[in-house]
Amino acid sequence: MMWIQIIGHLLAGCIGLSLGLLGGGGSVLALPILVYVMGISPKTAIAMTLVIVGTVSLIGTIPHWRKGNVNLKKALIFGSATMLGAFCGAKIAHLPFITETLQLSLFGVMMLVAAILMIRKGSLSSPEKKEDTELYPPPICQYCWLWLITEGLAIGILTGLVGVGGGFAIVPALVLLGNTPMKEAIGTSLLIITLNSLAGFLGYLGTVPLNWGLMASFTVVAAFGTFFGAYLSQYIEGKQLQKGFGYFLIAVATFILVQQP
Template sequence: MLNLIVAYIPAICIGISLGLIGGGGSILAVPVLVYVMEVPAKSAIAMSLVIVGVVSLIGVIPHWQQGNVNFKTAALFTPTAMLGAYIGARIAALPVITPNIQLVSFAVMMLIAAFLMIRKGTSKTSNEPEMVPELEHHDQYQLLAISAEGLGVGLLTGFVGIGGGFMIIPALVLLGKTPMKEAVGTSLIVIAFKSVAGFLGYVGHVSIDWNLMMSFTVAASLGTILGAYLTNLVDGKQLEKVFGSFVAAVAVFILLQVYIGLA
């Protein structure tokens, strides 16, 4: 019982961070499940995909209400991202892929995400992102590039259980010519659907603690709603800097745990 309470606190914090900074918080779901709840790594990654997917879908709501979701671009990016996530999950479920391989890969992606968060948090540029003119039509090259990017990001999602917003948003802006504000909201749709596809790739191949997964998801979802209401009270850039540093520290902790386990 105490373990559940201890786990729900970071679950709520994960949701709050997602509501406050629009992403990144869900990347902590795997470490909490593995090192707090003692869930096997493969199972934790599979379960985290549901958590990531649900909180991302909830996170879409305020963006949609503000008109900052481009469903057309999401429809272009999502199918290959879902395919990639399913394939990545099936690869990860293979016996040859050990939990340590997944955890090290996950930690590396955490470090990359942390670096981008810290850089964004320390940027002296305006909080308003630069807008990129939207094109009415996508040429063949753009469609292929968007599809390839979606497939690649999806593979990472399925393999290590990350949402990948830090890769999706630049792709939507640069390849999809989507304005930055729309890219953030649109990326959450992509993350939600490809997370579901990745989870389906694990089902039947790893054990799933359904009760823990659903209760953790509910707690994170409540945190997301709370975080959305706190956005006007917290300096988002400063929060990203602090949170990025914390994510980096957790990544180092994971790498140390893997090293100690191998020693």
């Protein structure tokens, strides 16, 4: 129905708006919107979510790239592991015992984790602060590449399985294990999420039916929402909204988990 299409695309705009305002978290809304509003089957919705998340993350990388806050070396090292994991995760999703119910339940749990971290981040941030450099402790070691690659594989597998970008885990990994400054970690994580999403989508391509038109329109609307959110961020302190958005994510995650048989 037309009104469902309108509501769905308005919500897609909210995905981008939250990303532009808060710098993260909004992409986890793509899957529940596609499944519970647009009526897309979960496996197809996960594949479509990967395209939406990947494209919006790529757009978000551009301003960070211009400011010199993207570390290509670390993106390629960490990203190669996450891409392998994402592709494998997408293939694992086709195994008989990986049901859509299991995928949605796992997604709900990941959404809860992301929400809790967002609430914690909002609690540690004050309105005067622009960067949350105190969110994570000092780096554990100078270059823990083995741990970085291992975590990259795990994050990638989750990306392929449930369609989450994994930024809530990638940023602290880059800071703690890659000795990466916070600004650089945020910009680099967006490029890594783009690579993850591409690899995960390739793992689903040809195995699930895709609504290319809906995927394209959602991506365009979310992208415009991101630009609008970035514009509003000049006037609205996103950190003040972070805790509230985190609690909203908890409510959505709870709804998803309750819906599973």
